[in-house]
Amino acid sequence: MQKDETRWQVRFEAFDADDEHRREALLALGNGVLSWRASAPEASAADDAASDVHYAGFYRAGWYDDGAREVNGEPVRLEALVNLPDPFGLSVSLDGRQWFGSADVPLLAYRQSLYMDRARLEREISFQLAGHSLRLREIRLLSLANPHLALLRWELQCPPGVERVQVRSVIDAGVENALIGKNRAYEGKRLRDLVLEPAEGGRATLSARLETPGRRLAMAVHACHTGQIQPWRSECQGERLLQQTECVVENGRLVIEKRVIVQVDSELPSTAADARKQVLACLPTQSFARLHLRHARAWQRLWAQAPLGLSDAGLEKSLRLHGFHLLQTISPHSPGRDLGFPPRGWHEGYFGQVFWDEIFAYPFLSSHLPDLARGLLDYRYRRLDTARERARIAGLRGAMFPWRSAGSGREQTPPFQCNPLSGRWMPDYTYRQRHIGAAIAHDAWQLYLATGDQGLLTGQAGELILDIARFWASLARWDEARSRFVILGVIGPDEYHNLRRDGQPGLDNNAYTNLMAVWSLRLALDVLAALPESAAQALCSRLDIQPGERGIWHDMTRRMYLPIRPDGVLLQFDGFEQLEPVPDAWMQEDHPRLDWMLEARGDRPDRYRLAKQADVLMLLYLFPGSRLGELIRSLGYAFDEHALRRTAAFNLSSLTHESSLSLVVCAGALAGIDPAASWRFFQQSAGSDLQAPSEGGTLEGVHLGAMAGSLDVLQRHYLGVRAEHDGLQIAPAPPAALGNVRLSVQHRGAWLRLTLEGQTLLLCADPANRRDIPITTAAGAKPLAPGQRLAIACERR
Incomplete structure (x- = not known):
């Protein structure tokens, strides 16, 4: 290399x-x-x-x-x-x-x-x-x-x-x-x-x-x-x-x-x-x-802070292009300028606005250039008061962040989208994607895990995480019939389903939203438990969190409802399985974007069992299968490895992949379940802009979220590098066709070089490090001293 x-x-x-x-x-x-x-x-x-x-x-x-x-x-x-x-x-x-x-x-x-x-x-x-x-x-x-x-x-x-x-x-x-x-x-x-x-x-x-x-x-x-x-x-x-x-x-x-x-x-x-x-x-x-x-x-x-080498020259070039666009959009000049993460870069695509796409960039940025990730967190924190006001106006507590943000912190989702096929205006209800709050909490936690900066938990990250948890606690409602908490009238990552059967905007119990709400509430409790008692009390006092609120949060983390079948298949939302099946031609043949095509015919995608992008599978992108299973079982549902695989297969079958994020999400979600399918999706996502058609969406600006996601899949899913509370967890799962890889990551100020060759992942702590790097592998925990090496056997599949 x-x-x-x-x-x-x-x-x-x-x-x-x-x-x-x-x-x-x-x-x-x-x-x-x-x-x-x-x-x-x-x-x-x-x-x-x-x-x-x-x-x-x-x-x-x-x-x-x-x-x-x-x-x-x-x-x-x-x-x-x-x-x-x-x-x-x-x-x-x-x-x-x-x-x-x-x-x-x-x-x-x-x-x-x-x-x-x-x-x-x-x-x-x-x-x-x-x-x-x-x-x-x-x-x-x-x-x-x-x-x-x-x-x-x-x-x-x-x-x-x-x-x-x-x-x-x-x-x-x-x-x-x-x-x-x-x-x-x-x-x-x-x-x-x-x-x-x-x-x-x-x-x-x-x-x-x-x-x-x-x-x-x-x-x-x-x-x-x-x-x-x-x-x-x-x-x-x-x-x-x-x-x-x-x-x-x-x-x-x-x-x-x-x-x-x-x-x-x-x-x-x-x-x-x-x-x-x-x-x-x-x-x-x-x-x-x-x-x-x-x-x-x-x-x-x-x-020098983002080294990368692959034996596959073509793939290396594609990933370098992805890193190039990421680093020239969020550069060392970005922090301090109140800038978010635009999914098309600083171009006219999506009006240059900010969605949730930094969730795909945070693992990479925080492990290479944490100051840039901190700048993105600053952007969210500066809008925390506006998010609190939005929640108050909606009759809720905590912080309700907008799905689409720009300068003011107010919701920027266009009220209408023009269908270029019919020329008609379609109402846009995607502002109901409340899961944006969970993404922000996730990003704040990722930065803390990568830096170990406890000041983040007592300051910006802690405030964001706790006020987002408070928002979920006020949004969820108790359902007497189910004896569980439910979340109604929201939209998940898949934007093809916006309406209930009665025509009202929003869906009930989107699986991704409900589980991310549970995860956010658990995270808030973990943050308070991780802090010294005096610091936790000071943070709660500053946010005026009452003693009874933490009890409610804990109760919700045990009694949230999920739309799950008796065989353990997690459905996208209540009623998804009752929707009409999709004609094979829609999934196999070239055609205009399905929501445009259907609206031009007087129809709408809400009626069908299809998804624009990975929704339930986003959970497997974020969390290892074992952790996702534990999260679901903690709510009292039976969920094992077989249910996990059935869930992945069922939700994959409805995907149209009409969002660039869908490919990279599937690549990460399937890495431990179906490595061959994961690799196919990864290859497609690597070329999503470089090999895109002339008339495709790239002309509006590159797909920056998907580009960042491809780097994340390589590092976090294939090489298995995950920042955890007690250090770096290394659980490699490289596809057979990946070839050799060389990259470095930073963890709490120390650098670690990773070299994948054949069936071995070699870890080398930089000799200039001033501290050990705590490493956890399948063989157990081990601190890696400066200059020390550790070889991990990894089976390619």
Whole structure:
């Protein structure tokens, strides 16, 4: 597993207009603060470039607008990530008439390459312009050394006889949020009070604001080149600033650069004029080589905390791509900026909002970069008071977190979704996914287990866990007929079932929701038991938790109802088995998304025994089978290994996998039950974006939750590395086809290297560790001292 540069590269050898939107998202760059789709700069600057081929998306992480809209005849305020002005427009011409990027300019050769180790995107293009053949090498990066800086560099090779080149630089401030057609009513133009100002030497500034109070933007752009200095001519064309100059080519070579600085909100002085002056002064003067070196070194340090090697080169490349997108979305610049985990990255998919997807990222982040996981926990904690208020308004206690969050902490689920097949608006009831609270509690606990920081339990994590438990205790109701607690009117992870038979929104007793409520209540009791008595009393006093509440929580952990058959099969929710069976064609043939297809026919998926994504199986993704069995048996239900397998098979049979998360959940859930099926799902999830169709969902932004989940499956399910209260539990279950694997994890400040070769998993504690790592295997518990090794035999299946 020596370093092979191709394992760090994603490359396309030809231009494909039909695939461009997908590639723009797949090859997008980020630094945790800015995100830049891989759109061609010449498409924004040429006179007649194909406007439907490229989409110049540029975003600031967490920069949402909640401007008023009218959707389906109703006023709506929905927080959405804003597409920033496009500062990267760039083109060249030899005669002032034909510009590179125009439809009549033929491409002779094309290569696009993402270098993940340095987070650098390149294009190498040969094209014909005014009868001459030119070669272009483009480099772009979003600096990990300076979170406000974007760099674009063109190196143009000109043939003999070409002595002058005209250069055009464009800033397009007339952009809209327009990538996703079905969201158009919610999106559109968001920037207000735009000011574009040219400055000397190819510089320019821009300022704007949003309807959302306090949201302000300033941007500075510097276009420069290596040719003889000529004055730039500037012209405003509506909301576009066009700057143009002529360069003298020296030795057949011309280098053009664009440097962009973006700052927002409290980073700026109070007036727009002063803001423009500030960003102009922030433009870097160092050489591109120096700026690139600082960026590359920052990425080198980041990758060092997430080492990975596989004998399967193709799989290694896919997983590196997943890690790359994860680390450029949640980077070392993210903590302290109040940023959540957007399931499509910082792009327009799902409006850039935050769901539950960090549950798939926490095991990996907390065991490699715990500060980044802590930053995500900070995002949730800052919205705890809003969640408490939402619960109070609903007549409940504790904290009721929204299913979809953005800046304010209020629920951001759109009231309607447009069906692109029928053109009709469908009500969206998915805000009833109350299981988001259990996910947040799970994430908080994962961070504590990985760090051992008891301050988390007495502070943020403890408050979140206890107030989420209090919410579950107030949401559940006692059912006299069943002599059990029930949870009514909720929606599980599978979003294809939203309505009861009487047409009312929500379902009764979703198995995943009820069991996660039980787990959350048990966790709250465990947290209080783990703390010194004085610390536990102080935490309860701060949250005003009364002595009787803990008794109620304990009672619920023993008497919650589950929709379970006599043979032990755990059903998705009450009445699921009575739904109509699904025609085979729906599960086997290509067709539009089933909820769209059925609504267009006047039908709905609520009537059928199908699921968009893994719901019950999500429990097996989170918990080992033995622990899940113990959890179910603690409620008084019979549940053994046979019931576990029957449950997995029954729920798997209804899955359509129309969510990218479904594949990775099944890969993890089946790792200990059906290794061959697990491996098939894992391979599919590894290629879910890299091998996706051009018209698929990747064009809206990569599936970041599924990408993080693939890393989690490799580490937590296949290598069996789980953080527990008493240390690291290692229970490997590698599929036969996995090959050799090398990675490292961090546990409470100590590093552990894991090497899977053949039938052996070798653990090596870093010699630089300052403490032992407590390890538990099937053979028992053993502290691993610094520099010490431990070999574990593992059967591949």
